[in-house]
Amino acid sequence: MDKKNVRGFLEFVYDFYKSMKAHEITLVYEGEITHQITKAFTSLTESNMAKEEESNTVQKKVFHVMVECLQNISKHADSFGSDDFLFAGRGIFMVSKGDVEYHVTTGNVIENTKIEELTRILEHINLLDKEGLKQLYKTQMREGRLSEKGGAGLGFIDIARKTGRKLDFHFLSIDEENSFFILTSTISRTE
Amino acid sequence: MNTIKIMGTDDTPTVILDAENEVFEISGRSLPEDVTAFYEPIIRWLDDYATSPNAKTIFTFKLVYFNTASSKLLLDILMKLEQMHEDGKEMLIRWYYPEDDEDMQEAGEEYADIVDVPFEQVSYTLN
Numbered sequence: 001m002d003k004k005n006v007r008g009f010l011e012f013v014y015d016f017y018k019s020m021k022a023h024e025i026t027l028v029y030e031g032e033i034t035h036q037i038t039k040a041f042t043s044l045t046e047s048n049m050a051k052e053e054e055s056n057t058v059q060k061k062v063f064h065v066m067v068e069c070l071q072n073i074s075k076h077a078d079s080f081g082s083d084d085f086l087f088a089g090r091g092i093f094m095v096s097k098g099d100v101e102y103h104v105t106t107g108n109v110i111e112n113t114k115i116e117e118l119t120r121i122l123e124h125i126n127l128l129d130k131e132g133l134k135q136l137y138k139t140q141m142r143e144g145r146l147s148e149k150g151g152a153g154l155g156f157i158d159i160a161r162k163t164g165r166k167l168d169f170h171f172l173s174i175d176e177e178n179s180f181f182i183l184t185s186t187i188s189r190t191e
Numbered sequence: 192m193n194t195i196k197i198m199g200t201d202d203t204p205t206v207i208l209d210a211e212n213e214v215f216e217i218s219g220r221s222l223p224e225d226v227t228a229f230y231e232p233i234i235r236w237l238d239d240y241a242t243s244p245n246a247k248t249i250f251t252f253k254l255v256y257f258n259t260a261s262s263k264l265l266l267d268i269l270m271k272l273e274q275m276h277e278d279g280k281e282m283l284i285r286w287y288y289p290e291d292d293e294d295m296q297e298a299g300e301e302y303a304d305i306v307d308v309p310f311e312q313v314s315y316t317l318n
Contacts, residue, residue, distance in 0.1 A: 035224035039202060056291055060256070064294075067222055067258050138301055141266050154259035162294070 027095040033074040042066050045095060054189065061187045062095075062102050064162045068155040069093070069106045069185065077108035078178065102187045110181040115171055118181070125156055126166045133161050159185050195236050203229060204254060208236050210245060217268070218253035218287075221261040230264040237271040244280045248272070253287035254295065255317075262298070266305065273306040283309045290314040 020028065026048065027041060042063055049059045073091040091108030110118070128136060137157045144153050160167055163185050172180040192210050199205035199219035207216045223229035250272055257265065269284065276282040286299035296312065303310035 035202075038222075043201070057293075060292070060294065063256065064258075071258070071260070134301065138305055141263050142305060144263070154262060158259045 023096055024098050025094055025096045028092070029094075030090070030092045032090050033070050033077075033093065035074075038067060038070045038074070041070065041093070041095075058102075058187060058189055061162045062104070065104050065159055065185045065187060066095070068159050069104050069183065072155055072183075073106055073108050076110075078111045078114075097189075100189055102189065104185045104187070105182065107180055107182045109174065109178050110171070112177055112179055115179060115181075119171075121153070122156060122167050122169055125160050128160075130161070130164075133157055137161065163187055192239065193236070195233065204257075206233060208233065208240070210240060213245060213247075213249070215248060216251040216253065217265075218251070220255055221257040221265075223261070226258075226260040226264055230261075230267070234264075234267060234271065237268065241271060241275050241278075244275050247281040247283075248275065249283045249285060251285045251287065252299075253315075255289065255292075257298075266302065269302055269306045269308070273308045276308045283311060285311050285313055287313045287315055289317045291317075 027045065029037070029041070031037075045066060046059065046063060049062065054062075070093060073093065074089050077089050077091045091106055094103075094105040096103045096105070125133070125136070137154060140153050140157065156167060165186055168184045168186070170182045172182065174180055194211070195206055195208040197203070197206040202220060202222045202224070204217050204219040204221045207214050209215070217233075252265070272282055272284065284303075286302070288295035288299060296314070299310070299312050303312075
């Protein structure tokens with residue numbers, strides 16, 4: 001890098017650091033989500049929470065939500081750009097911790113053709129109350145089949161149940177074929 | 192009959208299936224990398240066992256965590272036990288949950304609702 005580029009890069013690093021601090025991000029990752037990554041992130045977050053004497057209930061909820069979010073990316077994220085399968089199963093994963101709540105945010109590329117179906121599933125979950133979610137989980141467990149990727153459509157229901165909140169999701173358009181799917185799950189620290 | 196003894200890890204449960212000594216237990220944490228591959232031998236063992244089960248089977252679940260993919264396989268196991276119960280064998284499920292873990296207690300209640308088999312909830316204190 002020439003001098004000017006070095007300067008630009010250093011500023012980027014510092015800005016990146018500052019915006020992580022501003023958004024209270026304690027963990028951020030972009031790349032392939034493997035089982036090893038899932039284990040490493042959950043155990044890192046677990047030990048941080050234990051150090052900070054977070055309640056057992058909160059620790060368990062954060063753990064549950066992290067695992068399901070990470071597995072969603074590893075099983076469902078689509079590849080982006082031509083036919084490069086190397087980009088499948090990748091995404092961005094972030095954990096942030098504020099005074100009153102934890103946020104687990106995932107972002108991954110999804111083919112536009114899948115948006116309608118995914119929206120239908122997520123909106124259906126968001127219409128249900130606690131009892132409705134419980135019934136849906138039971139039905140899905142009984143009737144749903146494990147897909148070849150190992151999902152049974154249970155992850156999103158579990159996230160809604162564990163957080164006690166509506167699923168907060170958005171699609172940002174990338175191009176004619178792909179969009180970026182963002183899901184933010186919030187776990188209260190005071191419950 | 193063969194016995195199954197799998198030692199638990201931080202992402203797979205301890206599994207003991209020993210008909211001779213009447214020990215049937217799944218405990219610990221369950222989030223295997225490949226749930227189907229992990230549970231397949233267990234399901235197969237139960238299919239075998241169902242051909243000539245003990246007069247009475249007490250099956251213990253003592254899990255502290257399982258992911259949603261595992262929840263489906265746990266139901267498959269419970270349905271095998273339900274089938275043996277329907278076939279006239281005495282069957283009891285003991286579902287252990289840490290006393291402060293409402294979610295694990297509720298998970299037990301949900302399974303008890305789905306399968307028609309004697310189901311006992313037992314709370315315990317984590318050390």
